[in-house]
Amino acid sequence: MTETVLRTTPEKRRFTVDMRALSPFIALIVLVIAGALINPDFLTASNILNVVTRSAFIAIIAVGATFVIAGGGLDLSVGSMAALVAGVMILTLNNLGGGDMGTLAIGMAAAIALGAACGLANGLIVTFGRIEPFIVTLGTMGIFRSLVIWLAAGGTITMRSSELRELYRPVYFGDIAGIPVPIIAFLVVAAIGALILYKTSFGRHVIALGSNEDVARYSGVPIWRVRTLTYVIQGICVGIAILVYVPRLGSATPTTGLLWELQAITAVVIGGTALRGGIGRVWGTVVGAIILELVANIMVLSNFVSEFLVGAVQGAIIIIAMLVQRSLQRGR
Amino acid sequence: MASVLRADNISKSFGPIEVLSGISLDLRPGEVHAVIGENGAGKSTLMRILSGHLPPTKGSLFLNDQPTTFSGPVDAENRGIVLVHQEILLAEDLTVAQNLFLGRELRRFGFVDDRAMREQTRAALAELGSSIDPDREVRRLSIADRQLVQIARALLVPHKVVAFDEPTAVLTPIEAESLFQIIRRLRAQGVAILYISHRLNEVKAVADRVTVLRDGRLVTVRDIEGLEPLEMARLMVGRDMSKLYPDKPLTASDQDILSVRNLVVPGYVEDASFTLRRGEILGFGGLIGAGRTELFEGLVGLRPSHGSIAIDGRNVHFRDAREAMAAGVVYLSEDRKGKGLLLQQDLRVNLTLAALDKFGRGSFIDVPAEERALDAAVRDFDIRARRRDLLAGQLSGGNQQKLLLAKMMLVEPRIVIIDEPTRGVDIGTKEQIYRFIASLAEQGRSVIVISSEMQELIGLCHRVLVMRNGRIAGEVAQAELSEDAIVYLATGVHEERAADIAAGHA
Numbered sequence: 001m002t003e004t005v006l007r008t009t010p011e012k013r014r015f016t017v018d019m020r021a022l023s024p025f026i027a028l029i030v031l032v033i034a035g036a037l038i039n040p041d042f043l044t045a046s047n048i049l050n051v052v053t054r055s056a057f058i059a060i061i062a063v064g065a066t067f068v069i070a071g072g073g074l075d076l077s078v079g080s081m082a083a084l085v086a087g088v089m090i091l092t093l094n095n096l097g098g099g100d101m102g103t104l105a106i107g108m109a110a111a112i113a114l115g116a117a118c119g120l121a122n123g124l125i126v127t128f129g130r131i132e133p134f135i136v137t138l139g140t141m142g143i144f145r146s147l148v149i150w151l152a153a154g155g156t157i158t159m160r161s162s163e164l165r166e167l168y169r170p171v172y173f174g175d176i177a178g179i180p181v182p183i184i185a186f187l188v189v190a191a192i193g194a195l196i197l198y199k200t201s202f203g204r205h206v207i208a209l210g211s212n213e214d215v216a217r218y219s220g221v222p223i224w225r226v227r228t229l230t231y232v233i234q235g236i237c238v239g240i241a242i243l244v245y246v247p248r249l250g251s252a253t254p255t256t257g258l259l260w261e262l263q264a265i266t267a268v269v270i271g272g273t274a275l276r277g278g279i280g281r282v283w284g285t286v287v288g289a290i291i292l293e294l295v296a297n298i299m300v301l302s303n304f305v306s307e308f309l310v311g312a313v314q315g316a317i318i319i320i321a322m323l324v325q326r327s328l329q330r331g332r
Numbered sequence: 333m334a335s336v337l338r339a340d341n342i343s344k345s346f347g348p349i350e351v352l353s354g355i356s357l358d359l360r361p362g363e364v365h366a367v368i369g370e371n372g373a374g375k376s377t378l379m380r381i382l383s384g385h386l387p388p389t390k391g392s393l394f395l396n397d398q399p400t401t402f403s404g405p406v407d408a409e410n411r412g413i414v415l416v417h418q419e420i421l422l423a424e425d426l427t428v429a430q431n432l433f434l435g436r437e438l439r440r441f442g443f444v445d446d447r448a449m450r451e452q453t454r455a456a457l458a459e460l461g462s463s464i465d466p467d468r469e470v471r472r473l474s475i476a477d478r479q480l481v482q483i484a485r486a487l488l489v490p491h492k493v494v495a496f497d498e499p500t501a502v503l504t505p506i507e508a509e510s511l512f513q514i515i516r517r518l519r520a521q522g523v524a525i526l527y528i529s530h531r532l533n534e535v536k537a538v539a540d541r542v543t544v545l546r547d548g549r550l551v552t553v554r555d556i557e558g559l560e561p562l563e564m565a566r567l568m569v570g571r572d573m574s575k576l577y578p579d580k581p582l583t584a585s586d587q588d589i590l591s592v593r594n595l596v597v598p599g600y601v602e603d604a605s606f607t608l609r610r611g612e613i614l615g616f617g618g619l620i621g622a623g624r625t626e627l628f629e630g631l632v633g634l635r636p637s638h639g640s641i642a643i644d645g646r647n648v649h650f651r652d653a654r655e656a657m658a659a660g661v662v663y664l665s666e667d668r669k670g671k672g673l674l675l676q677q678d679l680r681v682n683l684t685l686a687a688l689d690k691f692g693r694g695s696f697i698d699v700p701a702e703e704r705a706l707d708a709a710v711r712d713f714d715i716r717a718r719r720r721d722l723l724a725g726q727l728s729g730g731n732q733q734k735l736l737l738a739k740m741m742l743v744e745p746r747i748v749i750i751d752e753p754t755r756g757v758d759i760g761t762k763e764q765i766y767r768f769i770a771s772l773a774e775q776g777r778s779v780i781v782i783s784s785e786m787q788e789l790i791g792l793c794h795r796v797l798v799m800r801n802g803r804i805a806g807e808v809a810q811a812e813l814s815e816d817a818i819v820y821l822a823t824g825v826h827e828e829r830a831a832d833i834a835a836g837h838a
Contacts, residue, residue, distance in 0.1 A: 199696045201688045208685055211674040218634065218663070218671045219686040219739075220654035278676050 019328050020272050020279075024287040027270070031294050039301040049180055051297045052290060056182035057082075057241045059289035061260060062267040063186075063193040063282060064119075064237030067230040068133075069268050070197070070280025072210035073126065075234050076137040079260035080144035081118045085111050085242045086252035087148045087157045099163030111246075112239035118144065119235020123228030141261070149254045158251040165250050172247040182244045186286070189240055194282040196233075203280075206230060210277025259311065263292055266318040275322070292317070334397065336361050336524045337382065337413065337493050342391035344377055349728070351377050352548045354391070359493060364515060364525045366535045366556075369545035369568055370762075375528045376418075378545065379497055382526065383415040384408030412492035416499060420478045422470045422485075429453040429466035432485050456484045460514050475621055476507040483514065494518060495526040500534060501784065502620045504823040512538045530568070532561035546570050547758070576763055577791030578770040580810075583611035588645075589778050590661075590747055592631065595639030600626035601802045604639070608747065608778050613769060615793030616782040617818045623802040624782045625666060628749050632656035632663045643747070657686065660746035664736055666755060666782070668729070672736045675725030679717060680706050682724045682735060687742035709738035714764060730761030737768065748772055749780040754788065766792055786815045798822050 035042040042048075061078050068075045089111040096103045118140070125136045151157065159165050174181045197203035205226045208216040216223050246252075269275055270291055271284025295317065296310045305313065335358035344352040352374045359365050369375045380386045382393070384402030393400050395411060402408040405415070422431045429449045438445045438452070453466035462480050470478060479502065486494065496515070500508040515525055515538055529535055535542060535556075542559060544551040544567045551567050569576065590608040595601065601623040608614050616624045630637030633650030641648050643659060650656040653663070665671035673682050684691050684702050691698050691705070709715060713734040717727060724735060733753065740748070753769065754762045769792060772779050783789050789796045796808045798821035805821040808814075 201692055201695065201697055204681065204685070204688060204697060207677070207681070208674060211676050212670070214667075214671045215674050216685075218653055218665055220652070220657045220743075221685070222652070222654060278674075 020325065021281060021284065023324060023328070024271050024281075024284045024291065028287050028291055028294070031291060031298065035294065035298045035301070038298060042298070042301055047297070049183070051293050053180045053182045055289045055293035056186045057245050058260065058263045058267055058292065059186040059286050060189045060237050060241040060244070061234075062264040062271075062285045062289050063189050064234035065264045065268045066193065066271070066273050066280050066282055066285045067197065067206060067233045069265070069273050069275060070210045070277055071206040071227060071230040072213065072277030073133040073227065073230060074137065074265075075122060075133065075231060076261045077118070077122060077141040077144055078234065078238055078264055079257040079262075080141045080148070081115065081235065081238050082242055082245070082257035082260055083148040083252055083254070084118070084144040084151075085114050085239055086246055086256055087151050088114050089242060089246060090157045090159050090250075090252055091151065093164060094160050097161070099161045099167065101167070104164060104168060108243055111242050112236060115235040115237070115239025115242070116232055117235070118238070119232040120228065122235070123231030126231065127224045127227050145254070148252065148256070152252065152254060154254065156251050156253045159246070165247075168247040168250075170247075172244055185240065185244050189237065190282055190286045193233075193237075197280050197282055202226065202229065207278060207280060210274075210280070212278075262318075263289075263314065266314060266321070267292055269318055269325070270321045272325070274325075334361075335359055335394070336396060338394040338397070339378075339382060339388075340392050340394065342378070342381060342388045342393070344374075344381060344386065345389045350389075350548060352381070352388075355545070355548075355550050357382075357543055357550075357553070359524045359526060361492070361524050362519055362522045363540045364519055364527055364538055366527045366529065366539035366542045367545060368528075368530055368532065368535055368542060368564060370530065370758075373545040373568070374548040375545055376497060377548075379415065379495055379526065379528055382493075383413055383495055385415070409489055412490055413495070414486045414489060414491045414493070415495045416483050416486045416497065418497040418499075418501065420475070420482055420502075422478060422482060424471040425469065427467050427469055428457075428464055428473070428481050431470055431481060432456065432466075432488060434485075436488075452488075453484070456488060457481075460484055460487075461510065475502045476504070479503070479511075483511075487518075491523060493524045493526065495528070497528045498530075499527075500529065500531060504619065505819070506823075508534065532564045535564065536561055544568055576766065578767045580613070580792075580794060581611070581770050581774045583773050583776070585610045585612075589643065591642045591645075593640040593642075595627065595630065595637060595641065597623070597626045597630035597635055597637045600635075601630060601637075604799075604804050606797055606804060608780060610778055611773050611776050612795065613773050613779045613781060613793045615789035615796035616780060616799065617784075617786060617789050617796050618799035618805070618822045620784060622799040622822065624799050625751055627799070628663055628751065628780070628782065632661055632749070634663070657743045657745070660744070661749070662686075662740040662743050662745040662747070663749040664740055664751060664753075666751035668732050668736055668756075669725070673724040673732055673739075676723060678721050678723055679710075679715070679727075679735060680720075683709055683739050684742065686739055687744075690742065705742065709735070709742075713738045713768070728758070729756035730758050730765075733757055733761070733765060737765070745777065747778050747780070749782070751782040752784065753781060754783075754785070786818050789818065790814065800824065 061082065065075060065078065089107050092110045093103060093107040096106060122137055122140055125131060126133045171181055176184055197206065205216065205221045208219065208221055209223055209226050213223060267288035268285050270288035272281040273279055273285060292314055295313055299305050299310055299313065300307050338358040340356055342352060342355045343350060355378060367375050367378065377386065381388050384405045384407055423434060426434065432453045433449045438448045450466045457464050460480060460483065464473065464477055464481065470481065473481065479499065499511060503511065518525060527539060539556050541553060541555055542564065543553045544564070546568060587610045588607045589610045593605050595604045604627055618624055626635060629635045631641060633652045633656050648659055650659070669675060680702050683706055688697065691701050715731050715734045715738065717731065724732060727735065750769070753765050757765065769779055769781065781789065781792060790813045794810050796813060796818060798805050798808065798818055800822055808817045808821065
């Protein structure tokens, strides 16, 4: 009986729109239109480039968070980790003392290596300690944060060499063919992230792990390795974000990266990645990060809401994004 | 006699698929009415409609001859219709008394009244002839005791109709017999009992009337007088039973491919030793909870285990499923939805997950090759999906099982372990799966079939090993294969004798 019913329904290619994948892009368009209506300065090239440039740190970190969350994990430590990586990088540069390219390269390598090491620590504790990632990264969040405060002795860690600062400056303020370097950096990171998540067996394994850990295990997926690697990728992304961040201010303080984890997770969720894992959308994440910065920008340009409430609005956005996802899911 | 609950021409569809069509059934006070049918015949769906869990698509229900609709299971329960679920649905960390009154706690001055609940629990259990301590945690009870608690919980509300869904699946014949006594006591009180099972000897022992379902349709309603189990089987299957199973391939060699010595899976299996031959279909029987699943999960590295395992004379020890697959051993879980397939992902992703290395170009996935593999799998395994981009969770049980088979065959295993190959699968697909298992043996592969359906073991296997309480209780050779031989090893009691005991109480 079942068979005949299925047989007679021809295999037609029905055009189905995945609202979940599309909704962040729709939200972006709506925001751009709203911004243009509110303030004519909004749609100028300089404003738009400025907004996207400012979203670069969060976007890069959020690409890493897409891996962790799509794999069924969570990393709350990224903000503190960013501060620690920034502080250590500046201290390394200061201690090396040079003002040449070589010094800068060593400092950058140290930043990436430290990010990867922090991620590895998170990943190993989560997988081998079999502890909830929420708890593990809550713990490391506190550890990384107080390490920065300790290294800075409660104050600020500043790049001392002015030559080095001049040399490093273009990485944030420079541009290639009119496009600011940070934008190029985050597009490259997102492209590589998308390639890994969508086109490699590792990416497929991440999605399988996030969908159902048992099925992944019974299917012979090396779940420990895959899960640990998602945290390492997250750490490397934090390292890259810091490479772009340090030349902006040239210093790290105890408040560097505060609440970045909230913004990164918000960007990921707005982008359509499922918080319970199993669905990962790298380009949605990028759009999510831009939306967050756009909202802040529109609030500054308009007089509706005080810009001191940016955090509240961003917090509200993540809740609204979850509600929208829930209702779209029910509609399936 | 007037009926207490009557279903008139009930149909139920899920989307375009009609799983029940035109079923009528009347239930009288003081009778035990059995509903029998193969897996997928629609027994459980009918049960869920009668107990308010599902609304019928067509047809109507009558309660005491009044047309009625149930807004949900709670509504049905309030009107005296209770369902004893097949699965044990109890909170393991709570005590027996806490479970019995879960969601309907007795209160005194706004606080829970533990003493009253304890007393009432003791009384309710005594009613069922049991003396389980109300303060015991449920996790420390045996399966049979847990089921008793579940029955006590169901009977706590005033009831006119009690429905039992496959209640003996986890019980030994002796435990089943005390369940039958409870059922007879309820019948004597004028309660109408709906009894769903596919164990025909039991039905013969306990039922007054029998309704037979097949492929969602009503076959017949008969009095138990003069209806023998053999005739019930014929009515259920609707054809000669022997045709369901393919001829056993004459391929079992005397060459051992797998030999297991003293395998221990802590907490589940003690000291299991057996051998598997090339081209052989080896069955594993026993009651649910006897340790069959755990034995093989331990063997392929999904659980901690120790002991000696040799494949082709070489000692191996698998730390995870990946290593087992590399050695040519695959295990297909009985829990298809929880451990077999990614329900939220499409067919292609599911198909290639275990053998993804075979679909690589460098470190990238070769999607066109995956698509070709899906084409081949859909053709070879007759996977019927309305659309290619369907999610695995949207397939029927039978097609999910075929997809799982196709997925694991991509690993090109030499030893295939299939746990409950036809659970939740319709009869047509069953036949296909049996033929497929036989063809595996013909190709020179070795197959282990774990099954709770004795007919399946008898019809399919060259040899059957039976487990009881975590040990291999014995072996039944092909010539001696019979339900009684398997039941005897699984429980230590001959089924005929248990039936005699049961008949003695009628």
